[in-house]
Amino acid sequence: MVPTSYYVLLSAFVFAVGIYGVLTRDNAVVILMCVELMLNAGNLNLIAFSASFGDVAGQAFVLFALAVAAAEVAVGLGILLLVYREHGTVNIRKPSFMRW
Amino acid sequence: MVVETVAPAIAIVPLGAFAIILFGGLLPKRRGFGGTTSTVIGTLAVGVSLALSAYLLFAVWTRDMDAFVAAEAVWVDGIGEVPDLTVGVLVDPLSALMAFIVSLVAFLVHVFSKYYMNDEGETGLSRYYAAMSLFTGSMLAFVFASNLLMAFVFFELVGLCSYLLIGFWYDRPSAASAAKKAFLVTRFGDYFFLVGVAFAFAGFGTFAFHGEGSLFTVAENAILEGGTVLGLSAGNAVTILSLLVLGGVIGKSAQFPLHTWLPDAMEGPTPVSALIHAATMVAAGVYLVTRTFELYALSPTALLIVAYVGGFTALFAATMALVMDDIKQVLAYSTISQYGYMMLALGAGGYTAAVFHLMNHAFFKALLFLGAGSVIIAMHHEQDMWSMGGLRKRMPVTYWTFLAGSLALAGIAPFAGFWSKDEALLSAFRNAANEPLLWVPFGFGLIAVVLTGFYTFRMVALTFHGRPRTDDAELADEGGFSVYVPLVVLGLLAVVAGFVNAEPLGIHALSDFLGASGFYEAASEGAGYVEEFEVSLVLSGVALVLAVVGAVAGFGIYAGKEEPLKEHGGAVTRVLEKKYYVDHAQVWLAEGFTYRLSKVLNLFDLDIVDGGVNATSKVSLGSGDAVRRIQTGVVAHYAAIIVLGAVILGFIVGLAGGWF
Numbered sequence: 001m002v003p004t005s006y007y008v009l010l011s012a013f014v015f016a017v018g019i020y021g022v023l024t025r026d027n028a029v030v031i032l033m034c035v036e037l038m039l040n041a042g043n044l045n046l047i048a049f050s051a052s053f054g055d056v057a058g059q060a061f062v063l064f065a066l067a068v069a070a071a072e073v074a075v076g077l078g079i080l081l082l083v084y085r086e087h088g089t090v091n092i093r094k095p096s097f098m099r100w
Numbered sequence: 101m102v103v104e105t106v107a108p109a110i111a112i113v114p115l116g117a118f119a120i121i122l123f124g125g126l127l128p129k130r131r132g133f134g135g136t137t138s139t140v141i142g143t144l145a146v147g148v149s150l151a152l153s154a155y156l157l158f159a160v161w162t163r164d165m166d167a168f169v170a171a172e173a174v175w176v177d178g179i180g181e182v183p184d185l186t187v188g189v190l191v192d193p194l195s196a197l198m199a200f201i202v203s204l205v206a207f208l209v210h211v212f213s214k215y216y217m218n219d220e221g222e223t224g225l226s227r228y229y230a231a232m233s234l235f236t237g238s239m240l241a242f243v244f245a246s247n248l249l250m251a252f253v254f255f256e257l258v259g260l261c262s263y264l265l266i267g268f269w270y271d272r273p274s275a276a277s278a279a280k281k282a283f284l285v286t287r288f289g290d291y292f293f294l295v296g297v298a299f300a301f302a303g304f305g306t307f308a309f310h311g312e313g314s315l316f317t318v319a320e321n322a323i324l325e326g327g328t329v330l331g332l333s334a335g336n337a338v339t340i341l342s343l344l345v346l347g348g349v350i351g352k353s354a355q356f357p358l359h360t361w362l363p364d365a366m367e368g369p370t371p372v373s374a375l376i377h378a379a380t381m382v383a384a385g386v387y388l389v390t391r392t393f394e395l396y397a398l399s400p401t402a403l404l405i406v407a408y409v410g411g412f413t414a415l416f417a418a419t420m421a422l423v424m425d426d427i428k429q430v431l432a433y434s435t436i437s438q439y440g441y442m443m444l445a446l447g448a449g450g451y452t453a454a455v456f457h458l459m460n461h462a463f464f465k466a467l468l469f470l471g472a473g474s475v476i477i478a479m480h481h482e483q484d485m486w487s488m489g490g491l492r493k494r495m496p497v498t499y500w501t502f503l504a505g506s507l508a509l510a511g512i513a514p515f516a517g518f519w520s521k522d523e524a525l526l527s528a529f530r531n532a533a534n535e536p537l538l539w540v541p542f543g544f545g546l547i548a549v550v551l552t553g554f555y556t557f558r559m560v561a562l563t564f565h566g567r568p569r570t571d572d573a574e575l576a577d578e579g580g581f582s583v584y585v586p587l588v589v590l591g592l593l594a595v596v597a598g599f600v601n602a603e604p605l606g607i608h609a610l611s612d613f614l615g616a617s618g619f620y621e622a623a624s625e626g627a628g629y630v631e632e633f634e635v636s637l638v639l640s641g642v643a644l645v646l647a648v649v650g651a652v653a654g655f656g657i658y659a660g661k662e663e664p665l666k667e668h669g670g671a672v673t674r675v676l677e678k679k680y681y682v683d684h685a686q687v688w689l690a691e692g693f694t695y696r697l698s699k700v701l702n703l704f705d706l707d708i709v710d711g712g713v714n715a716t717s718k719v720s721l722g723s724g725d726a727v728r729r730i731q732t733g734v735v736a737h738y739a740a741i742i743v744l745g746a747v748i749l750g751f752i753v754g755l756a757g758g759w760f
Contacts, residue, residue, distance in 0.1 A: 019743060022739050022743075031739075092736055093734055093736055096732060097733060098731075099732050099734075
């Protein structure tokens, strides 16, 4: 059996990739994907500990989280669509109308 | 007992009339009732009060009652040691007599008002009679007040009513300003009274005028036991309390230096002047001293100050009356002067003399004002005496009654004022033997007798004698029934009222009635004054001669004169006409001194207090302005800040958890 720490390390790695992507990329779609990566890093943790403790609740949580993430992505893409219509781009550094 | 019902009703009836007129008379015309109904209601209510107070006076006089509280209600419940605050009706000879005087004068003034006010297409009649009823009612309630707090409340109400009535013709700027002045000046005095009320409660724990634990008994015991009150010796505390109360008295009774409101108050309708001067507002001040006389009697210093204020005011005001051309102004200054006599009498321990003069003055001064009102109406609201003259033949009833009032005012035997003024001087004269400092106010009072005679008969000569100086004076005409009745009733009283207590003739009914010997004893124990006033015929004679000399001189100089004699006067006349510049001094005190001082003090407020507040807001604004720059609106920046925050948070948590 693979030790739990491997999963945790993998999860940390995925999370770090996600953060890196959010901070460095300009394209909103990519950023949204990176956010998904961070979310799934969390899910990975849940499953790993669920298996390690023999408790199914963690896996149930992950199913919920996936469903919620799907809905959230739908909303996020909807917003992006509007941003694109308004500004003709999905580069998040361009629109800055909500500033002081 | 009937008396217990009657006494509260005396004050309540006019107050009820006030409420009725207020709600009925001030409604829009179709729903309410007009001026005539208001007149009837107001006059009837005061008439009822007059009847009831006559009964009360009769009952107290014949049954020889002791003072008692006829009705009492708790206003605020006391807690622990603190006694209840009550509202009560105190019936004793003084309050019974005063209530009778007040309601009699008020009734006659109401009757006269029907002539003076109602004939001129006056629109504010309901307002007028509402205020008059409230005025009479609150004065009567003040007269019957059974404790200092209640007295203060109604004292203030009386002041309010005089404000309403002096400013009755509020569309005249002079009347509006006179009303304000009366209100503010008397309020300045009342401020001291209010402090006195608080002082009495804090120091002696009671307000009561009557009973076992009354203010006077408590104060007397405190002095006898030699205890301390609020950190002061009991004697000093009593003196301070008396002087604080005196502040209110000086304001209301228009004594120097707060007399300036009274001549200006002549802007009100003449019947109002009659009421204010004779029975209500101004009388309230002196009545307060007589009511608390037992307190003053405990303090020789306070008594002396009262005597000095009174004596000085008597002379001071009389000199100004000499040069006034407005008939009402002469009467105004004579009022101030006459109240000075009452204060002089009180300060010299002459309790009866003060009450006696208060009564006589109420009659003859109401008479003189109503007479002047009759003249003023006849002259179509001309008040300058140099425009009158020769009215004697055109207005016989007014003339003869006015003459009776003038003789009483001038203090010529056997008219009312002679007996009471004589007694006031006598009390000062007798006690000056024990207390040499009293010679000064006594001297003032004696000189003022000449001046009183002079200005009174100058007024009579200018108004009624000689030839008419204007067409109005030539065609002057007297009013009807509602003029004659008050004038004749008061005229008779001005002739006979003095015999109630004609000491030189051995009559002292009033003195016995008031139980004055008790007060003389109090004054002799407290201030070392004589207990018995031995009559001095020499003094009476001297005073009479002085009064006659003054009267003859005044009449002789002015009768038949056509033109004002101003140019002969010179500097003295100018000072008198400017009223000793007291008004100027007060205006300077307000504008030149207080206002400038306030402006300087305002700098502290502007620079330091406001400066602190403004600095705080400036710092907030500035820092906010700087910090808001991080709100760039770029999503990536927010994400970076969030991550940075999360890292720092994780670092801190780790540090606290001991991971490193």
